[in-house]
Amino acid sequence: MEQLPDNMSNFFDNELDNFFRRRFSFVNTQLPAVNIREDDEAFIVEVAAPGLDKKDFSVELNEDLLIISSHKETEEEKKVNERILKKEFSYQSFTRTFHLPEEGIDREKITAKYENGILTIVIPKVEEKKVKPSKEIKIK
Numbered sequence: 001m002e003q004l005p006d007n008m009s010n011f012f013d014n015e016l017d018n019f020f021r022r023r024f025s026f027v028n029t030q031l032p033a034v035n036i037r038e039d040d041e042a043f044i045v046e047v048a049a050p051g052l053d054k055k056d057f058s059v060e061l062n063e064d065l066l067i068i069s070s071h072k073e074t075e076e077e078k079k080v081n082e083r084i085l086k087k088e089f090s091y092q093s094f095t096r097t098f099h100l101p102e103e104g105i106d107r108e109k110i111t112a113k114y115e116n117g118i119l120t121i122v123i124p125k126v127e128e129k130k131v132k133p134s135k136e137i138k139i140k
Contacts, residue, residue: 031094031096032047032048032049032094032096033047033048034046034047034048034096035048036098040125041124041125042122042123042124042125043100043105043122043123043125044120044121044122044123045066045068045098045120045121045123046118046119046120046121047068047096047118047119047120047121048117048118049070049114049117049118049119050117051117052070052072052092052114052117053072053114054113054114056070056071056072056092057069057070057112057114057119058070058071059112059119059121061100061107061110064099064100064101064102065097065098065099065100066097066098066099066100066121066123067095067096067097068095068096068097068098068119068121069093069094069095069096070092070093070094071092071093072092072093073092100123103126104125104126105123105124105125105126106123106124106125106126109124110122110123110124
């Protein structure tokens with residue numbers, strides 16, 4: 001049986017490594033999936049993050065970076081006359097960073113809302129000066 005050339009096996013190793021790096025954080029929790037769409041008016045970033053509250057998120061614009069992060073720690077209350085034999089803390093945290101174009105977006109009008117497990121960030125485009133076609137002026 002022939003072995004794959006080193007560069008081909010490296011390709012598969014790198015792709016697998018990249019998959020895990022993109023989908024999991026350093027604490028081995030899964031990163032939320034992201035959709036990015038564009039229409040004539042705006043860029044729309046959707047982050048699938050069910051089970052969180054809007055207070056768990058932070059959305060920040062730093063220069064040309066859009067930084068989306070979340071931190072949630074859940075701790076169960078201990079009941080009276082209860083012994084804890086084993087307790088596993090529930091901790092969720094992630095940060096996703098995206099480069100925005102330096103021009104063409106209205107940084108002052110970026111909005112974010114969290115509804116039905118989806119964080120939606122709308123990044124409006126700047127209305128460009130429309131170039132008017134040349135017009136012939138008739139001489140009277």
